[in-house]
Amino acid sequence: MDAPVVVCIRSHNGRPQQNQNAEDAANGHSAGTSTSIHTSNQAPTTAHKTTGTHRQWSVSMTINDIPPKTAILHDPFTLHQYETIFDRYLRDSDRPRWRLSLDEEACTTDHQTRAEHAIERYTDSLWQQLDAALKLESSGVSDCQLLIVEHHETNHTSDAGIHCLAWELLEASAAAKTPRRPRLRITRVSDFPSRPGTIFKVPQPLSTVKKDSACAVRVLLVVARDFSRTGDERDPEPDLAQFPLMSVQRRLRSRMLLEVVRPGSREELEAHLALRARQGIVFHLVHFDLHGRVMRDEHGKMVPWLLFAKRHIGAHHKHGVPETHLAKAESVARLLAQHKVENVVLNACLSAYNRNGPDTNLAHVLLKHGIRHVSAIWYYVYWQTVSTYLETFYTELLVKGVEFHVAAQRGREAIRRRPTNRTGREYQDFFLCVNYAREGHRSDSMAREPSPPASVRSQDSSTSNSSVKAKWMPSTPRLGDGLVALPGEEPLRMQLHLLELEYKLMTFRIVYASDLRRADSRLWHTIDRMVGMWLMTNLMDEVYIYRGKDLGKRPIHSDNLPYREKRTRPSSGGYLQLRLPRPIRPLRKALHIIRDIDTVIDPGVQADEVQNRRSDERRRNAEANLELLARRLHSAGDSYLLFVGSQDAQWWQTYLEHLNGQWWLHMPWGFTVHSRYNREMRLPHEGARRSLTPSPLGLR
Structure with missing residues (x-):
């Protein structure tokens, strides 16, 4: 059998039974060696929720259209083993080796080896139970899509179902064990009761958009980091999702609309979706690059949260x-359901945590509200694993045009090829990246042809799945193609201090960016690339660049300040503009950047009295113009002002803090996150030592 087949394992969510072989496991027999599977027509009975017993479920297994077989599926681990094996193994993968003593390191290495052997037995147990019922090895099946389906009779189910098992481990157990074992691909499916209003209608599904070269995929990214975490516990750089998404945008050009919620707050997400909804824009996919938590709510119930x-x-x-x-x-x-979002991706830890039931599973919550597809994280995960997964996932999903579940499976395959190596050894944590669907997939889900270039049109091309021929037009760039980075450039790698800049700029609207006269800072180069990224993601429509001395020539009472350079988003799409909707409006109006303001605001004292009077007049004019501009920014609420200089926070507090802005330092976060705010530094050509941050910030 060369054609891929679909194996569907169905379970009605209910309390799992207590395994009859639990006493054997308690007496020291390995849970991973259990291979028995019993046919039964009885529903699961009530089990005691103890950590030393093995759960089991009554399931039905189907191969393609063959009548289903009913069987009993055993959990290879007890709840206690999930804690002592899975939890500790995955936590050790993110534990810095340099903090361990020699004895601790030897103990950790020994536990890792034993845990990997136990996980291998866990995988064998799952496979042997399936093969005992379905005889997949002897049937000659080479490629198998495994759908793990949980039926939820109500929307309020708290008992653990078969989704609590680590099914994705089976994807790595094919050729490694025996050539006769088929290649397995896992998709988790949740079925909910059909009620009016539960399922919203998606205006234009992602699968349809990817087939139509005249349409653009719309993606919304939410990024947030916990800046209070210090030392080796500090957060990873905020480019885990943004870099692969912008890399894909660079390839698809105008066929992809990428926007970022800035700052990444819950309120700003709601405002962003509402604004685009009023403009008739629905996002096909929303990605959350932030932390996840499982905590008690106001009723004492354990539920998922997002940070x-x-x-x-x-x-x-x-x-x-x-x-x-x-x-x-x-x-x-x-x-998300209110705004008809079809697909959601989360690289938040614990976003698919469901050891004791679906109530703690964020992916389950999303599916329950009508989201069609979800990619989430089963437990705690290391940033390198996420980076490898998302790079492959988005390339497969958006560039090659495969279906959501296929892209997720290939993402896990990429992790197996490039496993996480944090503490000097490779960790097998690919199974943490799980994918869910609200409804099943076809058995012949195959990858479509790669997305055609945005500017290519010919007599053989079509604008949809139909065979209607389009009249040939000269090759012309699509809307937004001019914003794409040059071939030799790659998208900007966001860092924590750059995310801090975005946060302060979006919150206070006025920011003074300083490099403290560090020769290697390349501050303007960084700002220049940030501007390009902001334009590409529709943050603002126009960017005006000024020199400080231009603002000091005379008081300016009109709305137009004398700028040196202006950058805008493209507004014309050539011939194809006739076939496309009007350009999407930006989220904000403009960004004003002022360079070399330091010597204008603080000219110092010269020996020449005439020069001092001129400098003083230039300073007064600049201050008046800046106050006028600041009032307009704060009152309008749709533009920003960014100073690019080299002074410290005390200078900012003395000369420009009355503009109601913030000071920002262009210096990457180190292992001690707040050290750059607390330490003292001697500025060049100055005799006094100044704190980088004044006391009103509350950090001294």
Whole structure:
């Protein structure tokens, strides 16, 4: 049998039975060696929720259209083994080796080896139970799509179902064990009761958009980081999702609309979706690049949460670093369903955590509210694993045009080829990246042809799946193609301090960016690339660049300041503009960048009295113009002002803080996150030592 087949394992969610062989496991027999599978027509009975017993479920197994077989599926591990084997193994993968003593390192290495052997037995047990019922090895099947289906009779189910098992481990157990074992590909499916209003209608499914070269895929990214974490526990750089998405955007050009919620707060996400909804724009996919939590709610129930950036209103916020705010996953799911989001991707830890039931599973919550496809993380995960997964996932999904579940499977395959190596050894954590669907997939799900270049049209091309021929037109760039980076450039790698800049700029609207006269800082180069990224993601429509001395020539009372350079988004798409909707409006109006303002605002004292009077007049004119511009920015609320200089925070507090903005340092976060705010530094050509941050920021 060369053609791929579909094996469907169905279970009605209910309390799992207590394994009859639990006593054997308690007496020291390995749980991973259990291979028995019993046919039964009885529903699961009530089991005691103890950590020393093996759970089991009554399931039905189907191969293609063959009548189903009913069987009993045993959990290879007890709940206690999940804690002592899976939990510790995955936590050790993210534990820095340099903090361990020699004895601790030897103990950790020994546990890792034993845990990997136990996980291997776990995988064998799952496979042997399936093969005992379905005889896949002897049937000659070479490629098998395994659908793990949980039926939920109600929307309020708290008992653990078969989704609590680590099914994705089976994807690595094919050729490694025996050539006769088929290649397995896993997709988790959740079925819910059909009720009016539960399933919203997607205006234009992602699968349809990818086939139509005249349409653009719309992706919304939410990024937030916890800046309070210090040392080796500090957060990873905020480019885990943004870099692969912008790399794909660079390849697809105008066929992809990528926008970022800035700052990454729950309130800003709601405002962003509402704004685009009023403009008739629905996002096909929303990605959450932030932390996940499983905590008790106000009723004492364990539920999933997401850690967003905390929203602050203007100058009322005086903290030196961004703060965070927890939002319940249920409210986020309702928001996404309200705006008809079809696909959701989360690289948040614990976003698919379901050891004791679906109530703690964020992916389950999203599916329950009507989201069609979800990719999430089963437990804690290391950033390198996420980076490898997302790079392959988005290339497969958006560039090669495969279906969501196929892209997820190939992402896990990429992790197996390039496993995480954190502590000097490789960790097998590919199974943490799981994918869910609300409904099943066809058995012949195959990859489509790669997406055609945005500017190519010919007599043989079509604008949809139909065979209607389009009249040939000269090759012309699509809307937005001019914004794509040059062939030799790659998208900007976002870092924590750059995310801090975005947060301060979006919150306070006025920011003074400083490099403290460091020769190797390349501050302007960084700002220049940030501007390109902001334009590519529709943050603003226009960017004006000024020199400080231009603002000091005379008081300017009109709306137009004398700028040196202006950058805008493209507004014309050539011939294809006739076939496309009007350009999407930006989220904000403009960004004003002022360079070399330091010597204008603080000219110092010269020996020439005439020169001093001229400098003083230029300073007064510049201050008046800046105050006028700042009032307009704060009152309009749709533009930003960014100074590019080299002075410290005390200088900012003395000369420009009255503009109600913030000071920002262009220096990457180190292992001690707040050290750059607390330490003292001697600026060149100055005799005094100054703190980088004044005391009102509350960090000294």
